[in-house]
Amino acid sequence: MTTKNEPGKTYLMQGNEAIVRGALEGGVHFASSYPGSPSSQVLGMLGHIAEDQGFRAEWSTNETTALQSCMGASFANGRAICIVKQNGLLFHGDTIHCGALGGVKGGLVIVSSDDPDSHSSTNEFDSRHMAVSANIPMLEPASVQETKDMIPYAFELSEELEQMVLVRVTTRICHGRGSVTLGEIPEKRPFTPIGLWDRMVGINWLHGFLLEKLERAREAFEVSPFNHYTGKEDADKLIITGGTGMKYVQEALEEYGADGEVGVLSLGCLWPLPEKLILKHLSKASKVLVVEEVDPFLEEHISAIAGKARLNVEIQGRADLIPPIGELNPEVVFKAVREYLGVEPKCCGEGCPAMEGVNIPARELTFCAGCPHRASFFILKQALRQEGHKGVVMGDIGCYTMAGQRAGQYGYHFMSCMGSGISAAEGLGQLTNYGFDQPVVSLCGDSTFFHSVVPGLINAKMNEANILHIVLDNSATAMTGFQPHPGTGQTAMGFDTEKISITALCESLGCRVWRADPFDVENTKNLICELIGMKGLKVLILEQPCATLAAKTREKKKVWVDTDICRGSNCGCDGYCSRVWGCPGNIWDFEKNCAAIDEVVCVGCGACASICPSGAIKVEGGDA
């Protein structure tokens, strides 16, 4: 991402980069985030440029601490930006409501990235409802250029209203690239001292002011440059779009030659809605199609506007022409526009006769080659099997969420939001005092441990939980791209900081703690068997760095199959290494009918050597 001050110059930018550039052009003083896809990369990029550009960027322990830090920076009239994904915004709940009541001083912008179709999430929650609930203004860009432009606008608006502003983006913006013409990077504004009687206090007597601010936002939105109308004036057919909907709709209208007869109102200001602007077009239309990401948010609020104005207008969208779940894409929008217009399909794809073809194997997600989680779940499953399959495993959020699939031997029974595994386990484990007789195991990763497991662990300790809690410590927030967390000793701006030890923290609470290496398959399995049989709260930390991270620093050992030893399909193991272990590095040589290592994929961890019953897998320099 360019930090050059060259207004008017055009670059290809990813949406996430555009957020960074927008923050820079908005004169940001403070940025904070907890990583969550699709906006994980934003703070990393801000961290890289922060020192040079004279602002502070930090990875926060979780989304709530991130927003609260931003509120602190805003108190001194600093401009602050908080970047989260939809779950992070929901985690903000209390903070955002209380914060909105108290208002802000310096501009405070929250960017929340939604993930329609849950490409890298467990859900497709819609952030927009939060703005309504907390009574704060909300914007949503329709392009990468608008994403960049909206951030400085949001800072200005936030200061004008003394209120935080939510900018909602979606995966196709964050992970899309488009041309962005740069604006100017301003000088950093000095801070304002906090006076004796300055206050930022969220208290109910401000409720009326909160609503007043919202009405002022509405007035600003009536004339905002982020709402566009194109097509025929006074159109009888009107399509209203939010976010990514606009470009799909434009392409669909051109496809069906209807771009002249239909009006398109693209709304960038989503809450409070610019009612006068909407009514101006709505009152001329008899048939409206609303195209938006995930929930029928605009559709329902616009229906309410039409109802209050007693308009006789048909409003369609997620309720009928567009499926109620999933993201927008050309297929969904083309079909909806076609049905809305009442025209026949034209494009290839849908409706074309299918050609016979070969069977294509599905490509399901799996742990990376050399991933320690593969070993951990392999061991856990074996340990539980020895216990007669009685153990209940409570999972959590991280790469290891994939363990619910084949990649992790269908390794857990429960999974919900971040930090929930240990507390759900605590509740379940308490029932062992009342006749429930299954051992309870909970899991979390190291980043999740710091994010929201610590209060659950304290709760488990205080209430004398009967569980085994396993921390899958791979020294990384691996799922989102290796962002620093309190245990890594690094910060977003590249400075070192003292590592917080998970072991020491657990021990300080009085927990009994064990540590083991998941690549030491036999010993770790025996330890887990022993711990499962033990009463009370046990914490086991399985330590082995993320393979992708380790591959960057560790010298790669050569791993190979000794074909004189591997007995191939004549061995009773039935291809144990590739069939059960399931690492992408362990392949089967169908010509020689024996196991093989894919040298391009293998990262040289050597863990598979210990699971081959014949000892045919060899690691350079002996054991791994």
Added chain:
Amino acid sequence: MMTNVVICGIGGQGNILASGLMGSALVEMGYKVAVGETYGASQRGGSVMSHLRVSDDVERGVLIPHGKADVVVAFEPVEALRILRVYGNPETKVIYDTRPAYPLGVLIGEDEYPSLEDIDAEIKARSSISYPLPATEMAVEAGNAKVANILMMGALAALDEMPLGPDDFFKVLEQNFHGKALELNKDVFMVGYRHIKEGGVK
């Protein structure tokens, strides 16, 4: 003019980087470019694709409609077929790396990976022209398997549908790489470029 290119493969092959570099080179030349990246939790073995849409007048949405790809560039044979079936049409051109990456189901023995002959035959039947290319092997030979993505961009640039030449791409490479890495990337780009210009192995 409007060219739609799908660049596909699996996580970790450098697909996103390659499409970003190609897009940047085209923006430098003044084209309107939109790129859509579908990856999700892709570092972990899933299918990945980028949609690259190049136009001289209008910036499109980031996703190519089904059946509208002019070119499919695939870093893996089965992925070429998977994408071609959905985004291709009889006029689509295909460039694909012939090196298979086996999905988990195949490794476990529950699924079967089709033969390369069958894959090739179906790709031929579904496209106007196809270029099977041992890109990973060629990249290993040149010095590093990881630069296969840039080799494939060289191959893509050699098609008439792409309005750029090696020098246009090198400008962007020079902004992103230095020293040995830059030289290696330039070299393999030319390996791919020449391979197609000289007719490839069709």
